[in-house]
Amino acid sequence: MFLDFLKPLLVEVDCTNIATLDLISSLSKHGGVLQPNGLVDVGAVKAQVARATARFISGLNTYAINTGKHHPSDLTGSISEKRQVSSGTIIDVNGDGLWSGSVTIGSQRFVLQIDTGSASLFVPSSTCGSTCNGHTKYNPTSSSTSVSLGTNFTINYLDGSNVSGTLFNDTVTISGLSATSQTFGAASQYSTSLQAAKFPVDGILGLAFQSISALKARPFFQTLMSQGKVSSGVFAIKLASSGGSLTLGGINSAAYTGDIVYTLVTTAAYWQVKFDSLVVAGTTVAGSTPAVLDTGTNCIIGADSPVRAFWAKIPEATEATDLVGSGYWTFPCTTTLPTVTLAIAGKAFTISPDTLNYGPVGNDGRCLGTLVTDLALGSKLDFWILGEPFLRNTYTIFDVTNLRVGFAKLRRDKFNSCIYVVICQP
Missing domain, CATH: 2.40.70.10 (Acid Proteases)
Structure with a gap:
């Protein structure tokens, strides 16, 4: 007989082709804006707000470039103006407000930011220099499924620095669900803002739509869907100081x-x-x-x-x-x-x-x-x-x-x- 005290905890779930990834906050409360003395770091808060609005403005620029259409929420100007001023995609990826999880690319494990506000996937490459020290670096020679696409990418940052490298295809896995031939960026140069002291994860896994992808690549979850790897085209997120999770293919x-x-x-x-x-x-x-x-x-x-x-x-x-x-x-x-x-x-x-x-x-x-x-x-x-x-x-x-x-x-x-x-x- 099942223990009666456990009955309130019973939940029935269809577990076929569903994976759950534990999410942790890589920084302390509210994205690391609390200082050791317990007071809010005002500069960090202001920087986070400025970066958030700037990256969304830039994401809409990417949308216009990728689709040739003006996003309805973009009040910054015409598509032709965007093409004239664009010299690459401008996004911000700083260590504020990070929620991260474990992701395997090829045979290597990375800790990546799980981000619903972007659509690209990138990690540092083994060819990246000192700015990538402290991060796990992707080594294509260690993966039998790695394929270089021979295409370079550059992502320009708000401070004038950039992330650049080469596009690869490889198998990307989260909690047993694998997207084969997933396109991602292997960066040979990381901005100083992505150094381990400021950015305590290895890279970013974006969960938004391809229309804002700086790499013009299909996002990871949509690849899972196209390959029939998930039960449904649904993912769900719980943010919590303990028990945070990302569930892929269901709820x-x-x-x-x-x-x-x-x-x-x-x-x-x-x-x-x-x-x-x-x-x-x-x-x-x-x-x-x-x-x-x-x-x-x-x-x-x-x-x-x-x-x-x-x-x-x-x-x-x-x-x-x-x-x-x-x-x-x-x-x-x-x-x-x-x-x-x-x-x-x-x-x-x-x-x-x-x-x-x-x-x-x-x-x-x-x-x-x-x-x-x-x-x-x-x-x-x-x-x-x-x-x-x-x-x-x-x-x-x-x-x-x-x-x-x-x-x-x-x-x-x-x-x-x-x-x-x-x-x-x-």
Whole structure:
């Protein structure tokens, strides 16, 4: 007879062609912006926000170059203007807000950032010099399935440095699921911003759509789909300080509770959807709004007016213009934040207070909020960026086949620290 106390932990899952990868946060809380003294590194926060908006602007440039079409959310200019100024794809890949997992390429194991805000896969090559020291380097001679495509690539960075190297095909494996002849970049040069001290993972595995791929290559998950390696064209992500996971080819029923609600992707580039409303203390501060879901951003970046309306509802919150800069707010660390919900597809999801707080920003008892604004939103980008503070509150399902995203409430109960018993259906 099965032990009665385990019955609440039973979950039936069809395990055929499904793989789950443990995700860990490669840095401390909120992407490594807390210093050893426990105070927020203001410079790191500002850099993260600037990089996030800049890489999305540049990603839309890549979309225009790759597709020959203007992205509906791109407010920066015409396609012809983009072609004139483009000298390669500009993205930012810095060590802020990293969620990573173990990935095998050929016969070598790498730790890669799992990023829903980009679509390329690259790692350092064995020919990379001192800037790649501390990282695992891809050695094509150690893999019997490695094929050089003889094509060079260059990715230009915001600071003027770049990543460059050669495109290869090889077998890429996550938790037993293998994509054969997967195209990726093997970098012979890494930007100084990717040195191990600043970037504690080896490279990036992007999970967005091919239209924004800097390498113009099919992303890893879409390769799995095209080769029939997964049961369905769905992957799902849970971000958590313990038990974070990426599930490929299905969902983990043990990770959420209640119903899943779905909303359509508006354009197959980023994982972009529309949320219905943002409500704080019973007041709606934002209505129907386009937004991108990004595991690579450690804050929520919104348009100026609604973000200001949000912080106006928080007792004693003030804009930290002198301390941090315009678009950032602090509040007393002793403040109990009111209920905050973000509604998608008619369902309201509560954003927990701890995810809205970077931490103390000085010795005066004030904390820095993770909801910020950037002038690029509204002038260059017509969407919000929903990063870690929102995604840590939902189980998020990315449905490539049906071009939609599903959301469910994370399972949080008295068994939260237990290991769930998963029964595979025959």
